[in-house]
Amino acid sequence: xxxKYSGTxxxxxxGFEIAAKKPIDPRMQVDTKADLEKIQxxxxxxxxxxxDEGEDYQLKTSGWVKKxxxxxxxxxxxxxxxxxxxxxxxxxxxxxxxxxxxAGKSEQEYLASLKGAxxxxxxxxxAGAKGEKGDxxxxxxxxxxxxxxxxxxxxxKGEKGDPFSIAKVYKSVAEMNSGYAADGVPQGGFVVxxxxxxxxxxxxxxxxxxxxxxxxxxxxxxAQGMTGxxxxxxxxxxxxxxxxxxxxGAxxxxxxKGEPGDNVRVGTxxxxxxxxxxxxxxxx
Numbered sequence: 001x002x003x004k005y006s007g008t009x010x011x012x013x014x015g016f017e018i019a020a021k022k023p024i025d026p027r028m029q030v031d032t033k034a035d036l037e038k039i040q041x042x043x044x045x046x047x048x049x050x051x052d053e054g055e056d057y058q059l060k061t062s063g064w065v066k067k068x069x070x071x072x073x074x075x076x077x078x079x080x081x082x083x084x085x086x087x088x089x090x091x092x093x094x095x096x097x098x099x100x101x102x103a104g105k106s107e108q109e110y111l112a113s114l115k116g117a118x119x120x121x122x123x124x125x126x127a128g129a130k131g132e133k134g135d136x137x138x139x140x141x142x143x144x145x146x147x148x149x150x151x152x153x154x155x156x157k158g159e160k161g162d163p164f165s166i167a168k169v170y171k172s173v174a175e176m177n178s179g180y181a182a183d184g185v186p187q188g189g190f191v192v193x194x195x196x197x198x199x200x201x202x203x204x205x206x207x208x209x210x211x212x213x214x215x216x217x218x219x220x221x222x223a224q225g226m227t228g229x230x231x232x233x234x235x236x237x238x239x240x241x242x243x244x245x246x247x248x249g250a251x252x253x254x255x256x257k258g259e260p261g262d263n264v265r266v267g268t269x270x271x272x273x274x275x276x277x278x279x280x281x282x283x284x
Contacts, residue, residue: 028046028048028049029048029049029050029051030048030049030050030051031050031051031052032050032051032052033050033052033053033057033064035050036048036050036057036064037064042059043059044059044060044061045058045059046058046059047059047067048064053066055067092110093107093110096110096113097110164190165190166190166191166192167185167186167189167190167191167209168183168184168185168189168191169191169192169193169194170191170192170193170194171193171194171195171196172193172195172202173193173202173205176191176193176207176214177213177214180209180213180214185209186209187209187210187211188208188209189208189209190206190207190208190209190217191206191207191208191209191214192204192205192206192207192220193205193207198221203221204219204220204221205218205219205220206218206219206220
């Protein structure tokens with residue numbers, strides 16, 4: 001409540017500025033309604049509490065009027081009827097394309113314009129709970145060749161294997177394939193191709209007998225090496241046998257008369273042979 005003023009001191013109000021200003025406390029209190037008229041300084045809108053009535057009075061242009069006290073809040077009213085449908089509004093794209101600088105742009109450009117700048121990287125979240133074991137995935141592609149590992153310990157000595165042997169020699173791959181069923185070579189046995197021509201690409205190829213056909217293993221012919229240095233001349237061989245007598249040659253020119261020759265020895269042994277002279281008759 002404001003300050004209370006009696007009929008005897010109503011004209012001497014303290015705590016107010018009397019000049020053309022309103023009092024500091026706009027709400028005063030008097031004993032009776034008749035005391036309202038005794039207030040010396042009044043203005044429209046001021047409110048005064050009348051104690052014997054327990055009501056507030058407000059000064060209007062028509063005079064002092066009791067202020068109506070607000071009654072209790074009423075019940076909520078019924079919902080009104082649905083109003084008529086309003087006109088269709090423009091889409092967000094239509095509003096955007098009507099803005100300066102956007103005329104003629106597509107909806108894709110509009111959607112791209114909605115994307116803001118990339119934000120800062122967020123903090124790492126707390127580790128989630130361990131999930132259930134998933135289904136087995138498909139086998140992945142073969143990875144690259146890994147680095148060579150350290151040499152392992154020596155293994156135990158194995159049993160003695162069968163010696164390597166060639167079960168059959170074929171002259172061609174075609175002959176080998178045609179003879180597969182009845183050539184008597186056991187399964188796993190080895191055969192080799194010998195075409196008789198070192199330039200033939202099939203020559204010296206090694207195959208083994210599989211469950212349904214001969215399977216290629218490797219080429220046994222090595223690459224031709226470099227020509228070696230010339231060797232030393234070999235020792236003279238033994239004299240060969242006398243060859244057959246040739247045909248009689250043409251008669252030669254008559255030679256000059258020779259000097260008498262030495263005696264010759266006739267016999268089976270040189271030291272015991274008889275020394276004699278031989279004479280030859282020249283037939284013209």
